[in-house]
Every structure is written in C-alpha cells, then in structure tokens.
Amino acid sequence: MGYLQQRIEEEGVIYPGNVLKIDSFLNHQIDPKVMKEIEREFYDYFKNRKVTKVLTVEASGIAPAIMVAARFDVPMLFAKKARPATLNREDAYTAEVFSYTKQTVSEVMVPKAYLSPKDSVLIIDDFLANGEAAMGLVNIVEQARAEVAGVGICVEKSFQPGRARLEEEGLDVYSIVRIAGIDSNRQRITFKDGH
C-alpha cells in the first residue's frame, strides 16, 4: 500500500453523497511526502512519453503538477477559472466544465501562446470522478493540436465514470489511488487494486 492510500485510510473524512475530503494532506494542507510519492509514480509511469508540458487546473491541481513538472524539467501550465483582465478572449483556449457538486458550468482557460502542436502534454489532477475537469483539459490540448501524453490522477473514484470517459478517447490514465467505493453510512472506504 502506498503512502497516499495510507493517509486516505487514516485521515479521509466522508461526507454525505460520497464526498471524500482529504484536506489535511492533499487539498488544503499538503504533505511533501505525499507529493514525493506522486512525483515518483507519475515520472516512472510516463517517463517515455516525451512529455514537454504538464497541464492542470487551479487551485488544488497546482501542487502535484509543479512537482511532476520539476521532475520532468518541463514547464507547468494551469488552466484558470476566471479570465485575467490582461488576457483577451481570442487569445485563450477555453473549455466548459460542469460541476456535479455545485451544479454549475464554469469555464477554464489557458493562453494560446503556451501550447503548440509540438507539445506532448501530461494532464495532472488531484481527483478524478466524473471526469469533467480532465475532459476540459483534454479539449484544450486538442484545440491547440497538441498531443495528450497521458492523464495522471492522484485519487480516482473508480465507481464514477471519469476513467471510462477518458479511456474512450484512447487516453492512458494512471491513478495512484483507486477508490472502489465510499460508504457514507459506515464511514468506510474500499480500494481497488492496481492503477
């Protein structure tokens, strides 16, 4: 069992509706030991994909993404949820992302200047559930005619359709921890083997 999974077992807090909070080491306070494991696992798995850029979405994807980017020695780029005043709409790739939790559609954006058809982009995110954020990032990479090198996820909720949606697009998804089920009543998490 990896260190991230161990911390989830010890400190994960379950809220109604299968919501898992892991704020004490990944999403609000961030443990560097968890980051080191993430960096090592993603590097080992994707190291032959000629990664030229790491892409994530603000804010909780930034920490794992910069650690992985530093390991690959390539730039990290994060999609913003609000357009900066200095970025014109026509200068950005945008994608709509639906939030099941909030029941809202938001837009994420990346300046066109930072992605080119020569890029092989590793997408990194903290969670994968329905796959909305990851699909938005894939959409942005495709708009730039760049290649998706793969998708690296820290914690996958394997009982939700995110992985299947990404795999249907022919993408290679590697998740460090895969959660098979969350039982809100019993406060119990079960894990799936493998990646």
Next chain:
Amino acid sequence: MGYLQQRIEEEGVIYPGNVLKIDSFLNHQIDPKVMKEIEREFYDYFKNRKVTKVLTVEASGIAPAIMVAARFDVPMLFAKKARPATLNREDAYTAEVFSYTKQTVSEVMVPKAYLSPKDSVLIIDDFLANGEAAMGLVNIVEQARAEVAGVGICVEKSFQPGRARLEEEGLDVYSIVRIAGIDSNRQRITFKDGH
C-alpha cells in the same frame, strides 16, 4: 543577476498603472528552473528558523510554496479565497484582504486545525506590492498564536509600501527580485540591488 530577474527583463510585460505580467514563467505557465532558484534561495536564507510550516494564498503562491515546503520537508498550507462547504466559519481563521487592482475586499481562510502555537510559519508569495495579502497571512498566523519565521517573496515592487508594512511588524522579509521602478511609457523596469 539571478535567473528570475533575467526572465523578468526578457519577458515581463508592462501594462498601464505599473502592472507587471510575468505569466510565461511564474504566474500562469511556471518554469521549473525559476522554481528551483526560488526553492534554493528561500531555503538558504531561512534554513535556521526552525520552519514547521509554509503558508501561502491560492492560486499563484501555491507552486513556489510547495517547492519550498518540499525542500524544508514540512507541510504547505494555502489560504483559500472561498470557504469550502465542508468548512464551518467557526473552524477557520480568516483575514480580510483589500485588492488595489480590483478595489474589492475579499476574505482568505485557513482551517484552525492546521496551525498551532508551536508552529514557526514561513509565509511565501509570488508578488509583494502593497502587502495586503502578506499582512492577511501574518494576521492568520497571529490568530493561531504561532510565530512568523519570515516572509519570502519572489518579486517585490520596492516602490510600493508592502515591505515597509511588514518590517514595521518586526518581520524579516527576503525577496528574490526587487523592482525599483516600472515605467509604463518607456516599457522599462529598473531593479534594486540586494534582497
């Protein structure tokens, strides 16, 4: 001249009102070489302060803060600008931060559980101008009766009062790059020596 200053000279974009955009290597796309310099400089300067935690504010402070935290091997904590549904108001330390650019007051927050009087907290941020965000973070550390180990800033606008405000509080401020002036008309940046 350090690498961060060199990149600012080469790629910094000046907008009216002394606004400096360095989105291509620090604020939107992030160069791991810049991060390595930041990590090294802050570690060298603050290494004897018994740092137990690194604190920043989302989103652009997260990348430098996690790199520095990983070097110190201590947790990184970021203040959020919106309160998560799972965090009760009474369980959070909050501080108001005024944005001169947007002319708005916003609130930043950290769960009380992640700061204690035993902590020696290194505050890291990407920019220091009027010092509003940094003062908000200092305020949060003080509410927790923890100690501020120091304030590490990537890019300081030395012609604005942020540093003076922090130093009046008796804090040790270390900035990797200090900008003496920005001339919007001539598109010219001048730097201040030292830290």
